[in-house]
Amino acid sequence: MREKQCNQMPILIPPIEHPRAEELQRISDILDENPIISEMVWQDLTCDVQTHGAGAHGMSAEQVLRVAIVKQIEGFSYEDLAFHILDSRCYRHFCRIGIAHDGLKKSALCAAIKAISPQSWKAINDILMAYAEDTEMEKGQQSRVDCTVVSSNIHEPSDSTLLWDSVRVLTRILTQIKEDSERIKINFSDHTKVAKRRMLAITHCNDATLRKRLYEDLLKVTRRVLNYAKTTFSIIESSACVHLFPLIEEMKRLIPLVEQVIDQTTRRVLNGESVPAEEKIVSLFEPHTDIIKKDRRDIFYGHKVCLSVGPSNLITDCLIVKGNPADSTLMEQMLNRHDQVYGRYPLKIALDGGFASKKNLQWAKSKNIKDVCFAKKRGMSVERMCRSEYVYNRLRRFRAGIESAISWLKRCFGLDRCTWKSLTSFHSYVWASVVSANLLTMARRAIETT
Numbered sequence: 169m170r171e172k173q174c175n176q177m178p179i180l181i182p183p184i185e186h187p188r189a190e191e192l193q194r195i196s197d198i199l200d201e202n203p204i205i206s207e208m209v210w211q212d213l214t215c216d217v218q219t220h221g222a223g224a225h226g227m228s229a230e231q232v233l234r235v236a237i238v239k240q241i242e243g244f245s246y247e248d249l250a251f252h253i254l255d256s257r258c259y260r261h262f263c264r265i266g267i268a269h270d271g272l273k274k275s276a277l278c279a280a281i282k283a284i285s286p287q288s289w290k291a292i293n294d295i296l297m298a299y300a301e302d303t304e305m306e307k308g309q310q311s312r313v314d315c316t317v318v319s320s321n322i323h324e325p326s327d328s329t330l331l332w333d334s335v336r337v338l339t340r341i342l343t344q345i346k347e348d349s350e351r352i353k354i355n356f357s358d359h360t361k362v363a364k365r366r367m368l369a370i371t372h373c374n375d376a377t378l379r380k381r382l383y384e385d386l387l388k389v390t391r392r393v394l395n396y397a398k399t400t401f402s403i404i405e406s407s408a409c410v411h412l413f414p415l416i417e418e419m420k421r422l423i424p425l426v427e428q429v430i431d432q433t434t435r436r437v438l439n440g441e442s443v444p445a446e447e448k449i450v451s452l453f454e455p456h457t458d459i460i461k462k463d464r465r466d467i468f469y470g471h472k473v474c475l476s477v478g479p480s481n482l483i484t485d486c487l488i489v490k491g492n493p494a495d496s497t498l499m500e501q502m503l504n505r506h507d508q509v510y511g512r513y514p515l516k517i518a519l520d521g522g523f524a525s526k527k528n529l530q531w532a533k534s535k536n537i538k539d540v541c542f543a544k545k546r547g548m549s550v551e552r553m554c555r556s557e558y559v560y561n562r563l564r565r566f567r568a569g570i571e572s573a574i575s576w577l578k579r580c581f582g583l584d585r586c587t588w589k590s591l592t593s594f595h596s597y598v599w600a601s602v603v604s605a606n607l608l609t610m611a612r613r614a615i616e617t618t
Contacts, residue, residue, distance in 0.1 A: 184258055192262040194611035195237065199230075202295055206230045208288045213280065227272070227280050234263040235272075236281045240604035243582050246274035281600075282593055289599030290486075296606050297484055297509055305613055306480040308510035312518040312570045313477075313502050315495055316578075318488075318598055319470035319585045320457040325450040327433040328370040328383070331390045333452050334426040335363035338397045341419050345400060349409055356396040359389045383437045387430060394426050425452050446491060456591040460492045470586065473598060474498050476506060477570045482609055483577075483602045485509060488595055495522030500531055513537055516559075518567035521546070529553060543567055581605050 199205060210229035227235070238259055239249050253259050254271035265272075300306040323329065339360050346354055366386040373379045401419050404412055428449050435441040445459040450469050460468040472492055476485040485505050489498065499519065507513050513535045521544025529548060532540045539554040541563035554560040578584040581601040588597045 186258070189258045189261075190615060191608065191611045192258060194614045195607045196234075196262055197614075198296070198299065198607060198610055199233070202299055205292050205295060206233060208291055209233045209284055212284050212288050226276070228264075231263055231265065232280045232284070235277060236284065236600055237604050237607060238263065239277075239281065240581055240600050241608060243580070246278045249277055250274045282588065282596065284596060284600075286592060286595035286599050289596055289603055293483075293486070293599065293603050293606060294509055296603065296610070297482070300480065300482055300610060301510070305610060306478045306482045306484065308478065308484065308506070308512070309514055310479050310516045310518075310566070311476050311484065311503075311506055311514040312567045313474065313499070313523065314520045314567075314570045314574065315472055315474045315489075315498070315522070316574050316583075317460045317462065317468040317470050318473050318583055318594075319468055320451065320454040320594070321585060321587050321589070322451040322454050322457060322469060325469065326371075327429075327437055328367045328386060330429045330449070330452070331386050331433060332363050332367040334390050334422075334429055335393050336360050337422060337452060338393050338419070338426065341415055341422075342393075342396060342400060345404065345412055345415055348415075349404075349412060352404060352407060352409060354396075354400050354403065356393075356400070359393055363389050363393075380437065383433065387433060387438075390426070390430055394423065394430070397423055397426075422452060425449060425455055454589065454594075456594070458491055471594065473583075474502055475570070475574065475602075476502055477573045479566070480609070480613065481569070481573055482606050483573065486598060486602050488598055495520060496525045496528060499523045499528045503532065503535065503537075515539070516563060517541070518563040519543065520567070524548070539563060541567060577601060577605055 206229045209232055213229055213232060235249065235253065238244070238253070239246075242249075242252070244252060250272055253263060253265060260266075297306065297308070301308060339356075339358055342354065342356050343358075345352075346356075363386060366382050366389065370379055370382045370386065373382060397419055401416060401423065404416055429452070432443050432448055436443050445461075448459060449455055450457050450459060456471075457469050458471055460470065460472055462468060472489040474487040474489060474495075475483055478484050485502065487498070487502060487505065503513055503517070514537060516539040517532065517537055518541040521542055524542035524544055524546040526546075526548060529540055529542075529552065539559050541553060541560055542548070543564060545553075550557050550560045554563065574583075581604055583598065583601045586594050586597045588594060
């Protein structure tokens with residue numbers, strides 16, 4: 169069973185005198201002053217445990233949280249994280265892992281960190297914002313809002329590569345089933361080489377007529393492999409081969425996705441239709457990925473993320489949006505969320521030009537927000553938005569600061585690309601990056617004031 173905290177403090181190596189060690193010590197002090205955070209992590213770690221008094225003693229909730237923070241701050245892979253925690257005197261002290269500990273395996277670290285739910289990460293950030301307000305670090309009276317895109321961990325999608333992925337993944341599962349089961353005889357042919365040749369030929373083909381014929385061949389191969397998978401699924405589903413059920417569950421997940429890939433390729437390539445973005449699938453491995461077209465030029469594959477940042481550069485809130493709605497539709501939701509965090513709306517807000525609309529301005533004024541600054545006026549006068557030209561220009565400069573905050577998150581906390589798999593893990597990854605960035609910002613502010 170995992171404990172909330174270590175029952176007895178392990179023998180720790182004394183801290184070292186170094187600026188990085190001092191930052192980690194300040195983060196540690198903040199976590200110690202908010203013990204409810206460890207309580208929330210403990211609830212996630214033990215939600216599936218039926219008997220709390222039995223089982224091996226794993227990492228405590230406090231250790232899991234601190235290890236997760238180190239991972240996001242340093243951008244370590246799980247393998248590197250396991251090494252540095254074992255090797256580093258500073259990280260051992262911060263994570264409260266004693267000198268007698270033999271270290272942690274990367275699989276154990278991965279399972280423990282991903283067990284923290286996105287709801288808990290958000291609640292942790294809300295607790296930190298309340299702590300920042302109590303210490304007068306962030307009062308929540310001013311806010312700036314902007315959107316960015318966090319990419320999923322997928323390759324650049326195309327119809328041919330998606331069909332190739334479908335063939336090779338289904339064939340791999342069929343091969344595993346055939347090797348693991350001696351009682352059930354399944355018959356299928358390996359078409360991966362043919363599919364790969366067609367995919368490469370399509371990639372390098374400049375003739376539209378020839379490309380269409382190659383797509384027809386590739387679609388024919390994909391349908392054949394899909395039929396193999398459906399036949400195998402129906403055979404094993406009615407059998408008692410329990411050890412094959414994980415493979416069957418994976419095949420059950422993949423079959424409708426492959427059918428969707430075949431359908432969208434047929435419609436787009438063979439029939440010449442324009443398939444809407446919301447009806448497309450861009451990855452078999454991360455099917456939740458949205459197609460985000462930004463500024464009518466750049467196309468990203470991931471999820472749109474809306475951030476609220478205060479004058480202290482703390483990320484007060486974060487919203488992961490489904491699809492690619494216009495920024496102007498998100499302003500009301502973000503300000504309502506600010507009201508949920510602080511119990512009031514901000515007095516001043518600064519937003520990107522995409523949020524600008526007369527309806528949004530009218531709604532913000534109805535909530536007693538004194539000054540509203542849109543980076544682009546969109547036909548609205550400064551007098552309607554702010555009390556004076558001076559206030560408008562000041563808020564406009566204030567809004568520009570959120571660009572540096574977003575850049576910092578992407579460069580230093582991995583927010584440019586989520587490396588965790590599944591939609592739930594995507595949300596957890598984003599929130600873990602936000603919480604880690606806020607803790608480091610709060611630690612540096614505390615050092616500056618001493």
